[in-house]
Amino acid sequence: MRVGEIFTAGILALLSIYLMWKSTELPIGYISGTGPGGGAWPFWLAAIMLGSCCWTAVDWWRGRTPASRSDDPVLDSHGWRTLLFVGGGVIGFVALISIISMYGAIAVFLFYYLWFLGRHSLWLSVTMSLVVPVALFFFFEGAMRITMPSGLPFTDPVFNFLYDVIY
Amino acid sequence: MKFTKRTVMGLLGATFLATAPMQAVAQDWEPRKPIDFVIMAGAGGGADQIARFIQAVAEQKDLVNRPLVPNNKGGGSGAEALIHVSGTNDPDHTILVTLNSFFTTPLRQENLGIDIQTFTPVAMMGVDPFVLWVHKDSGITTFEEYIETVKEMGGEYVMGGTGAGQEDSIVIAFMSGAYDLDIKYIPYDGGGAVAKDLAGQQIMASVNNPAEAKGFYEAGDFVPLLAFSDERMPAYPDVPTIKEKGHDFSYYNQRAVVGAPGMSDEAAAYYQDVFTQIYNSEEWQGYLTSESLSPLWMDAAEQRDYWALQVENHKTLLSALGE
C-alpha cells in the first residue's frame, strides 16, 4: 500500500500536468475588461489538483495516511483475480457489444459471470442469460424506444425479425 | 373528454409493446429499423421543439412504419451531431435535423473534416427569422431610439446571445458594423436563457427567434424593434425590417432535415416523400404560422444549391466576425 499510494499520487500529478498543458490551448490569463480566458478555469483547477497531489506526497512522507503506514500489498492474489476476472469480464462485455450486439453481449456476460464466477447451476445460468436479454430488448426497444447497438451486420436478420414483432 | 379505443391502444403500446402491426404503404423501400433522428441541438431548444413536433406529426398520421427516435447531440455547436451522422454505419436509417450550425461549424472547425455536400438533402421545413428585442421598461420603442441609446452608453450597452459564431452573434455583428455600435455581448447556452435574462433585465437587448420571445411579447414585457427578414412579418406588421433601413441584409435560421452521407437513393426518396407529407400537413402549416417561421420549400437539387450559397455567405459573415 505504501508504494501504491505514492505511485497513485504520481500518476494523478502527471494527469494534472497533462490537463494544465491541454488547457493552455486557450488563453489562461485574466483578460482585462472581459475576465478570465477560456482555458483559465481548467488550468488553475488542474494546478490545484497538482498542488493537492504534492500535499498528499508530503502526508505520505510523514506517514500521516493509513495507506502510507501499511505494508500490505495493494492487491493480494484474490484482489488480482477479482480485477482480472470481474474487471476483465466487464471489458470483454463492452468489447463484445460492437460485435454481437448489446443483447448478445449481455447473454454472454451473464453466462460467464453466473456459471464461471458465480458457480451457479448450468440450468440457472442458461435461463438467466436468455431471459434477461430478451426482457431488456422488450423494455428498451419496445417500451422505451431506445435502439441499442446491433453489432456487426450479420446480426441484422435477427433484429429485423424482432423489429417486425414489436413495431 | 374522449376516451377512445385508440387512446387505450396508444397507451398500451407505449407502456408495454406496440402490438398492432402498422399497415405498410406500398413502396419500394421501407425502413427496417427504428430511425435515428439526430437533432443538432440540446433538449428543449428551438430545433429540438421542431424535431419533436415533426416526430409527433409522423406518429399521429402513421407516416413511418418504424419509429423516429429523437437523439439530441448538441455538443460542440453541432459538431457532435455531424460526426455522429457522417460516421454512422447505417446511413439509410439516420437523418439529421439541422440549424445554421450545419454551415458554420464545419467552417469554424475545419479539422472535423466534414463536407456538408456529402449529406443527402431531404426537406427544407422552413426558415426562422430573427428580431431585435428590448425590455419594455427601457422606454425604447423604435430602432432609432435604440441606436441613440447604445451610442450614448459608449460600450456599456449589454446584449445577450448564444455565443460567438452562433446565428444571433452574426446578426449582432452585422448590425454593429452597419451602425458603428459598441456592444458588450454576453454568451448564454441557449435562446431560452437569453430571453429569460432579458425579461429579468440582466441584459438590455437580444436578437431572438420570435418563437423564443413570443410568450414575453404577448405579456407585454418585450418590445420588437427590428426584423432581419426580407419582408415585414405577418405576426409583427409594425416592425420594420433592416432592408427598409437601407441595408441589404437578411438572416434566417434554417430548419431542414438532411440524410446521412451515403444514403441510398431509394431511402432518400422515401424520406423525401414522408417529409413532404409532414410539410403539407395542417399541423405543420399551423406551426409555421403560430411560431412565425417562413416557408421556403425546395426540392433536393435546390437544397444542394442553397447549401453551397449559404456556405459562401457564412464564409463572408464569419470572416467579418474575425473568426
Next chain:
Amino acid sequence: MEVLSLLGDGMLLSLQPLNLTMILIGVTIGLFIGAMPGLGSVNGVAILLPITFLVPPSSAIIFLAAIYYGAMYGGAVSSITLGIPGASTAVATTFDGRPLAKQGRASLALVTAALASFVGGTVANVLFTLFAPLLASVALSFGPPEVFALMLLAFATFVGLGGDDIPKTIFSICFGLVLGAVGFDQISGAPRLVLFEYNGFLQGIGFLVLAIGVYGIGEMLWTIEQTRGDVTATTPKMTIKGMASDTKEAAKKGWKGTAIGSFLGFFVGVLPAAGATPGSLMSYGVAKMVSRNPDEFGKGSVDGVAAPEAANNSASTGSMLPMLTLGIPGSPTTAILLGGMVIWGLVPGPRLFVDEQEFVWGLIGSFYISNVAALLINLAFIPVFIWMLRMPFTILAPMIFVLSIAGGYAATRDMFDIWLMVVFGIGAFFLRKFDYPLAPAVLAIVLGPIAEPTLRQSLLLSSGDPSIFFTRPVAGPITIIALILIFLPLLKALRRMRTSAKKPAS
C-alpha cells in the same frame, strides 16, 4: 379565495377516470424508469410525449407530470438498493441510504425516502399554489452573478462531505470541475480539453458517465474485492408490522431533514439555472450542520436520507414554476414538457396563468394527486425492491453491471461514453483503495458547468471587475455567507491538523 376554488376544480379534473388512470400508469412507469440506473424522467417523458397527442392536452400533461413524479421517487430506489445514483439529484441520497441498506435496513431507508419525498412534494405544491407569481419575479431577479453565488454556496457544503483526507478531497472536487469543463467553452465557442484528440470528448463528459463508472463499476469492483465476493446483507423479510415500525422511526428521526429539504429544495429549484441537484446537496449539508449528531451522517443517518429526498422532490416541483410562468425550462425534463405544451398549442410564458387557467390549475391539482399516488405505489413496491436485495450477490452483481452498461448506453447512445465509463470505473476502484472520496467529483461535474459560465458572464457584465459578486443586493450576501462557510471549516481543520501533528502519533 379564488385560488382555492381553481385548485379544487383542478383536483377534481385529475380525479376523472381518464386522468386518474393516466396518473396511476404514469407514476408506475416513472417509478421503474427512475429506478433503472441511467434512465430518468427525461427518458420517460421524451418517449411518451408523442403518445399524448391521442388525449386532450390537460390529460397529456397530467400523464407526463405523473411520470416525472414517479421517476423522482424511483431515483432514490437505485441509490439505496444498488448504490448507483440514477440521476444527479439522487447522489446525496447514496451518502446515507447505501450505508443503511448495508446494515440491513434498506426498508427503513426506502420508507424514509418515500415519506420525505411525499412531504417535500406536498410542501412545494402548497408554496407553488400560494406564491407562484411572486416566486416567478424572484426567479427573474437571479442573473449570472446571483447564480454563481448560489453555486459557491453549494460548493461550501462540499467541505463537510469529503473524508478526513483534505488534499484528496480537494483533488476530487477539482478533478470533477475540470472534467466538467471538457468539450466546449461556452463563452468563446472554442473546443476545449479534447483529451488525446479524441472527437468523442467534443460533447463533454456527462454526469452519468462518471457516476455510473464510479458507482456502477468502480464501487462494485471494490465491494467484490473487499468482501471476497461474499456479501451477505442481512435483509429481514418485509412484514406489514415491520413497515409500520419503519414508518414510525422514519418520522421520528427524519422530520428535521425533511423540513429543511422541503423548503430549501423548493427555493433552489425555482431558480431556472440551478435545479434539483444543488438543492438536494445543500439540504444535506444544512441538515448535517444543524443536526445534534452530525457524526452519524454518512454512516446511515435517517436525516441524511430524508433531507436530499425531500429536497429533490420539492425542487422538481419548484422547477415547474419557471417553466409555467416564464416559459423557461428549469431542467431537461421540463424542457421537453415545454416542447409538448407548444405542440398542444399552448404558449408558455407570463400569459399562461391568465389565458389558460383551466390547464394550469388542472396541472397543479394533478401534482397533489400524483404525489399521493406516488407515495402509495412506492410503498407498495418496497417489498419488491427488498426482494431484489435478497438475491445472492453472485446474481445481483452481474445484473448491476448489465444494467449499468445498458442503462448508460440508453442515456448517452454512444459507445465512446461506455468505454469512458469503464475507464472511470477501473480508475475509481484504485482511487477508492487509497481513500480518495469520489462523491465530490461526481457532484462537481454537475455544478462546474453551471458555475464557470455564470462566473465569466458576470465578469463580462462588470468588465472584469470581481466586486460585482459583492455589490449586487442579492448576490452580495450569498457570496459572503458562502465564503465564510468555505473557509471556516478549512481553517479549523488546518488548526486541528497542526495541533495533532505536534503531538506524537499514538
